[in-house]
Amino acid sequence: MTWSFTDSPAVFRAAAGGHLAAEAARNTAVLTLMDTAARLGWWAEGDGRVTGVLVVPPSGAPSLGATTDEAARALAPAGLLGDGRRPTVVRGETAAVEAYAEATGRPWAPTTRMRLFRLGDLTPQDPAPGGRARLATEADVPLAAVWTAEFAVAMGYEPAEDYTGFLTERISEERLWLWEAPDGRPVSMAAVSRTIEGQARVHLVHTPPAERRRGYAAGVTEAVSRAARDAGAAQVLLFTDLSNPTSNALYQRLGYRPVTDHLSVTFTG
Structure with missing residues (x-):
């Protein structure tokens, strides 16, 4: 061994x-x-x-x-x-x-406790949020870069200096989605990984604080999840922060079910 x-x-x-x-x-x-x-x-x-x-x-x-x-x-x-x-x-x-x-x-200490979920039957939010989902384009990179940095900070990571390549790759492969409010403003985003061994993972789900509590995250997560499944992913996955009951409840309403718990630890000495 x-x-x-x-x-x-x-x-x-x-x-x-x-x-x-x-x-x-x-x-x-x-x-x-x-x-x-x-x-x-x-x-x-x-x-x-x-x-x-x-x-x-x-x-x-x-x-x-x-x-x-x-x-x-x-x-x-x-x-x-x-x-x-x-x-x-x-x-x-x-x-x-x-x-x-x-x-x-x-010596070590737990820093983040996550839960891995797998999509079962995709259940659209009811009532549906106002607006629509669309694929991101290169014109969206500046805004998406700001949101990606905000997402990194919220997850406890040091944001990168430049997310252009990171986002352009996802845009060129049609893996980054935005939700537009009824007035046409982008108000939320989500991405999905490449499909490998039949699994694809939704990530980068982010809505700026001023746009929250309107269902936009649910809308864009549903759209990116459906796109991954339609593209052939047998398993559509995502991680949630266990300290955030709102997101955990949201994803379960959309049809995601727990698989296993994950832990991030930091060594303190």
Whole structure:
């Protein structure tokens, strides 16, 4: 039983592809980050079965996919970053992250508790919000960049200096949607990841504070969820912050159902 590591998505997929496909929903973060990852890892049992995976994005904050507690604990001496440094932030399914954190012997604290949801029967909001959904265009990049920075801050991240490339990629692939108010103003946005192993994940759901409580987030989330499903995603997923009962209730009204809980921890020493 051992962890193996690579910086090659092709090598990673060849080794862990069966596990990634069998647990596509639980591995959503790994699947959506692996093509740009700085490091990828998989845990193989004695019989060769892979029962744990991880991804280290360029930011250096590792995410554990579907991983057994035993595999998570084994990471404490094996290392996550591979260069002698120890991560300050680790994310993933709650049980695995807690097993890893406790095994390190380092002081740590939970920072964000998330819940992964999967879409069942899509249920439009009733009554429907005023306005309509539309795909974003390049002309929307300046406004969407401001909203993306606001979203990052709300999630506890340091906003990037420039989101042009990030947004242009999603716009060119028709993965970024806006909701327009009845007067034509964009008032909310949502994006969806590429579909990988049959799963796609809704993200970047944001409505400026002045436009909230009008149903716009529900409208744009419904639109992007429907678009992902129509494009062939067998599983449409999203994460919610467990400290936000409003968003948790909203997504469940739209037909999303819980899959598993996730935890982000920060090491404090």
